[in-house]
Amino acid sequence: MKKIKLTVNKKEYMLEIKEDTRLIDLLRDVLGFTGVKEGCGEGECGACTVIMDGDIVNSCLVLAFQADGKEIITIEGVESEEEIHPIQQAFLDVGAVQCGFCTPGMILSAKALLDKNPSPTREEIRAAISGNLCRCTGYNKIVDAIERAALYLKRGK
Amino acid sequence: MKKRGIGIGSIFYGTGYGNGFPDVSKAVAQLKSDGKIAIYVGATEVGQGAKTALSQIAAEVLGLSVDDIVFINEDTSITPDSGTAAASRQTYNTGNAIKLACEKLKRDILEVAKDYLGLNSIVGLTLKNGYVYPKTLPEKRVSLGEISESLESSLKEEAVFTAQTTEMDEETGQGAPYWPYTFSACGVEVEVDTETGRVEIIRAVLAQDVGRAINPELIEGQIDGGFAMGAGYALYEDLKIEKGKIKNNSFTNYLIPTSLDMPDIEKVIIEDPESTAPYGAKGIGEPVMIPVAPAILNAIYDAVGVRMTEIPVTPEKLLKAIKEKEMTYNEGKN
Ligand code: FES
Ligand code: FES
Numbered sequence: 001m002k003k004i005k006l007t008v009n010k011k012e013y014m015l016e017i018k019e020d021t022r023l024i025d026l027l028r029d030v031l032g033f034t035g036v037k038e039g040c041g042e043g044e045c046g047a048c049t050v051i052m053d054g055d056i057v058n059s060c061l062v063l064a065f066q067a068d069g070k071e072i073i074t075i076e077g078v079e080s081e082e083e084i085h086p087i088q089q090a091f092l093d094v095g096a097v098q099c100g101f102c103t104p105g106m107i108l109s110a111k112a113l114l115d116k117n118p119s120p121t122r123e124e125i126r127a128a129i130s131g132n133l134c135r136c137t138g139y140n141k142i143v144d145a146i147e148r149a150a151l152y153l154k155r156g157k
Numbered sequence: 158m159k160k161r162g163i164g165i166g167s168i169f170y171g172t173g174y175g176n177g178f179p180d181v182s183k184a185v186a187q188l189k190s191d192g193k194i195a196i197y198v199g200a201t202e203v204g205q206g207a208k209t210a211l212s213q214i215a216a217e218v219l220g221l222s223v224d225d226i227v228f229i230n231e232d233t234s235i236t237p238d239s240g241t242a243a244a245s246r247q248t249y250n251t252g253n254a255i256k257l258a259c260e261k262l263k264r265d266i267l268e269v270a271k272d273y274l275g276l277n278s279i280v281g282l283t284l285k286n287g288y289v290y291p292k293t294l295p296e297k298r299v300s301l302g303e304i305s306e307s308l309e310s311s312l313k314e315e316a317v318f319t320a321q322t323t324e325m326d327e328e329t330g331q332g333a334p335y336w337p338y339t340f341s342a343c344g345v346e347v348e349v350d351t352e353t354g355r356v357e358i359i360r361a362v363l364a365q366d367v368g369r370a371i372n373p374e375l376i377e378g379q380i381d382g383g384f385a386m387g388a389g390y391a392l393y394e395d396l397k398i399e400k401g402k403i404k405n406n407s408f409t410n411y412l413i414p415t416s417l418d419m420p421d422i423e424k425v426i427i428e429d430p431e432s433t434a435p436y437g438a439k440g441i442g443e444p445v446m447i448p449v450a451p452a453i454l455n456a457i458y459d460a461v462g463v464r465m466t467e468i469p470v471t472p473e474k475l476l477k478a479i480k481e482k483e484m485t486y487n488e489g490k491n
Pocket of ligand 2: 097098099100101102103133134135137204
């Protein structure tokens, strides 16, 4: 067993975990953040994407102890108390969600991109979500939504 | 060297179960105590937008906004059988059942409103934005909530829609096994790298006959998604079944398109209302996918002059075909 301390969605947790626990299992099964989805379990699909210290990671490939001292954001931590995040709003407005299984990962990849690059080109957007597979949408409306989100975020400032 | 080519593919496709197989959808419409309308159907939403488009059909019949429709389709213990979300059939088949159920319910509502308002007949009664009134005297009106409250048990109607499907002649293969048919065409421009065999889709256009576009945004989403599946089918996706076992059983070797593989698609929605369809709308879920692979293979032929007859056209296969063609060409010269 190992003791770790990490922040998830702005809340601090002190936990005792097994060495081989994956971050995805800690987030879903122990802390209840089931917006983190498991698609493949081998780092190929991006459904399990979370933001760790500002960068996206596949939480199925990260061991929980590697998150010691880190700050994690899952889809549950994206919205504020009053309203959903502008990226989420843009996904709704554009119709970028079909079955929704890839959506949490897509939105977090978009957030990590827009936090660093507020005015990305379509090509930069495509590159930023290229690790997130989607079987339904053909990606184009997701790219549209992220473009729209960039506008919303600029207007909000 | 990089070579470009263009290709088109066009198809027609029969939606529904077809070939004489009974294709039945049921729907229940009910006036709730708060004046909203509940629709019960066993039609599965898998992300295609059935819930939205079917709610729109109900709202249209009853002169309401979609927010006034409570759409219940997840719970099989309280929904009737509306068949599978397959064969691109839900918009047409269950849409028809919902339209019929709502029309019956509307008649019931007008009958109750007639008595409530002390009128002689339902002729000329309008149902709009939650109120019933004679179109000549809009001030004399009653709300759906008031109608519901005045009743002891709620108004509820069920309707069944059975599609017309005929068996095809086994001997001759002739007949009209499906109804309705839908049509689509796809055009693509590809760039083939003759050194690596890699095919990149540069541009794409897809035109889909939809009968009537109940929700154009959802149709666009289906076109994008269908194109991606068609492109994957043509260029990447291979289960590799050997002795009954799937060899490519993970995303490491079963490749599907990523955001970088998809072009932006010019989408053309063609409306030609189908007389037997709800407001003319036909199903398009599968049709949007089907012309994509032939269009891509034709574009490859246009670019490098090789006719690929097996999919997926992986870089290895295409490279081999290009080499073979060059060899026959050189032999011919000597
Ligand atoms: S579940 Fe982690 S990448 Fe697929
Ligand atoms: S919406 Fe279904 S996988 Fe992306």
